[in-house]
Amino acid sequence: MSVHPVTSGVRGVLPTLALHLTKSEQTADSLLKLQRIRGNVFVQRMIRANWSLQAYIQRAPSAGAAVDPVKQQWETDWNSSALRRARRYFRGAGRPVGTSKQRYDVLCPLYRTHGILRPLKYVADNIRTATFYNFKTPAHKNLKNALTVAERILKSKGRAAAPVTKAWAFNARTTSTGKWSNHATGKAIDFDPDINPHLTNPRDRRIISVLTRIDIEKANPGAGSGLDSFDDAKVASDRFKSDYNPAGIRSRLKGLKGQRLALQNDMTVLKALLGGLPSGRKASRDERRRASELKKQIRKKRAEIRQVVKDRRLLKKELQNYEKLDKSIDTLGGKVVALQQEIELLEAMLESASGKERRRLKKQLARKRRALKKTEKRLAKKEQNRQAQRLRRYATTGFLNLPKDLVEAMKAAGFRWGGDWKKHKDFMHFDLP
Numbered sequence: 279m280s281v282h283p284v285t286s287g288v289r290g291v292l293p294t295l296a297l298h299l300t301k302s303e304q305t306a307d308s309l310l311k312l313q314r315i316r317g318n319v320f321v322q323r324m325i326r327a328n329w330s331l332q333a334y335i336q337r338a339p340s341a342g343a344a345v346d347p348v349k350q351q352w353e354t355d356w357n358s359s360a361l362r363r364a365r366r367y368f369r370g371a372g373r374p375v376g377t378s379k380q381r382y383d384v385l386c387p388l389y390r391t392h393g394i395l396r397p398l399k400y401v402a403d404n405i406r407t408a409t410f411y412n413f414k415t416p417a418h419k420n421l422k423n424a425l426t427v428a429e430r431i432l433k434s435k436g437r438a439a440a441p442v443t444k445a446w447a448f449n450a451r452t453t454s455t456g457k458w459s460n461h462a463t464g465k466a467i468d469f470d471p472d473i474n475p476h477l478t479n480p481r482d483r484r485i486i487s488v489l490t491r492i493d494i495e496k497a498n499p500g501a502g503s504g505l506d507s508f509d510d511a512k513v514a515s516d517r518f519k520s521d522y523n524p525a526g527i528r529s530r531l532k533g534l535k536g537q538r539l540a541l542q543n544d545m546t547v548l549k550a551l552l553g554g555l556p557s558g559r560k561a562s563r564d565e566r567r568r569a570s571e572l573k574k575q576i577r578k579k580r581a582e583i584r585q586v587v588k589d590r591r592l593l594k595k596e597l598q599n600y601e602k603l604d605k606s607i608d609t610l611g612g613k614v615v616a617l618q619q620e621i622e623l624l625e626a627m628l629e630s631a632s633g634k635e636r637r638r639l640k641k642q643l644a645r646k647r648r649a650l651k652k653t654e655k656r657l658a659k660k661e662q663n664r665q666a667q668r669l670r671r672y673a674t675t676g677f678l679n680l681p682k683d684l685v686e687a688m689k690a691a692g693f694r695w696g697g698d699w700k701k702h703k704d705f706m707h708f709d710l711p
Contacts, residue, residue, distance in 0.1 A: 348395050352386045355398040364402040367416065373452045385450055388458050397450075405448050405464050411440035417447035418464030421710055425467070428691040432683060441684045442469040454478075466709035467693075473679040474706035475672070476696070482668055483701070485596055486677075488589040489530050490517040497700045507698050508682050511705070515676040522673035527597045534590040538583060545579040548572055596669075603664055610657040617650040678705050 355361050356379065368378040368385070376384070382397070389397040408415055408422035410429055417425070432441065448464030460466035477483050477494065487494045492514040500510025520526065552572040555565050624643040631639050664670060678697065685695055688708045696704025 348390060349386075351396055352382075352398075355396055356382060358398075361398045361402050364398050364405075367401050367405065367448070368450050370449075370451065372449070373454065373456070381450065385452070385462065388452065389462065392458060392463070394463070400463075401450070408447060410445055410467075413440065413442075413445040415445055415447045415467070416464065417467065418710070421447055421465050421467060424691045424693060424710060428684075428687045428693070431687040431690055435683060435687075437681075437683060441681045444468075444470050444472070460707075460709045466707060468706040469680060469684070469708070471706045473675045473677075475668070475677050476702065476704040476706065477677065478702045479668065480701075481592075482672075483703075484589070484592060485669060486514060486518055486672070488534075488593055489521050489527065490514040492517070494703060495701050497698055507695075508678075508685050511678050511697055511703070512682075515672075515678040519673055519676045522669060524597060524601055527593055527600070531590060531593055531597070534586055534593070538586045538590070541579055541583045541586065545576055545583070548576045548579065552576065603660065607657065607660045607664065610653055610660060613653050614650065614657055617646055617653060621646050621650060680705065 356365070365378055365382075368382045370381065374381050374384040386397055389395075389400070394400045404418050405416050406419045406422050408417035408425050410425045445467060447461065447467040449459070449461040451459055451462060453459045461468075477486070483495055486492075490513075492499050492510055494511065494514055498507040498510070499514065500506055503510060505513070521530065552569060555561065555569050555572075557569070561569065621643065624639055624646060628636065628639045628643065685697070689695060693708040693710060696707030696709075
């Protein structure tokens with residue numbers, strides 16, 4: 279093989295490398311390109327590993343292309359023996375899926391957008407084992423210290439045993455939508471997520487608000503009633519458990535109907551008052567000001583009526599879906615019982631049957647068993663759907679089941695609570711600034 283002159287550092291490497299390349303791969307340009315991009319040491323590693331030069335060249339940046347130093351650092355850190363222990367934090371079957379390295383590659387750009395240019399080094403420098411009562415969890419060192427403060431506050435008030443059954447902080451992962459998660463820095467912790475959910479679905483939140491008559495999406499739903507955010511959210515949680523059923527939904531629908539009629543009556547009165555005022559040149563300045571105020575009130579009442587109508591339509595649809603699923607399950611359950619009884623009768627008849635009659639009964643029995651299996655499968659699927667419905671779960675457990683003293687202690691220790699968020703409340707969640 280003939281090659282162009284090259285730098286003295288790589289000249290001794292090229293003949294050896296040529297022995298490992300196919301004829302189509304043996305080009306001086308490719309070798310020089312690789313040497314310029316990665317250096318002599320890398321070329322020597324290729325010889326030992328017997329890698330394909332062209333396969334690497336195709337995915338390597340061109341010699342003149344700008345190389346992102348941050349991305350290079352990510353790769354260097356991953357291969358660093360000094361940071362080897364930190365790799366274990368990128369294992370997992372959660373979001374995103376893949377091997378530790380694959381998850382690391384997906385998460386690195388997200389860390390970068392949040393000011394963490396070297397995620398693996400960040401983890402090695404900051405993640406420690408935090409304790410909270412009998413729980414241990416990886417967490418940022420600042421969160422570890424804040425948890426110690428919260429536990430001290432709780433114990434000073436007589437809370438000797440752990441106020442929760444689950445706790446977890448650091449998790450190198452994304453959110454369910456593939457976005458950044460505060461848990462990826464270790465500065466967030468969740469308690470008892472199964473019974474203190476994150477209310478991410480707008481429709482669920484609206485149904486909760488309409489049914490409980492508490493706007494759960496406000497930062498402090500209880501401000502108007504003199505309650506704090508925890509107390510009013512707890513009232514909403516308990517009220518939802520009580521009212522999310524056909525009887526409770528029907529009662530609320532009746533209340534909304536009465537509310538709409540009352541608003542329509544109010545608007546009729548406002549329109550009458552507006553109609554009784556002089557207009558045009560005959561109207562005084564005060565009368566014009568009064569007319570403007572009445573028009574604003576009428577627009578407000580009209581908007582309130584539209585919202586009540588919309589809310590009532592939402593609850594009616596929810597009631598229909600609720601009852602439709604229950605009726606379907608009841609119907610299928612009745613069919614299963616009937617088929618089981620028919621099969622038992624056929625099995626009893628078969629014991630004393632013979633000849634042609636026995637063959638007929640066997641065929642009939644086989645059909646009934648197939649029908650039973652099919653109906654049981656449909657029933658199981660319907661029951662799984664019912665169990666998977668979020669609002670049904672909230673109606674069983676509620677959506678706020680943390681002790682108030684825990685929330686107060688965590689806030690006093692410097693944590694922000696997801697129950698104070700606007701819109702998508704996250705009752706399990708606490709994080710540090």
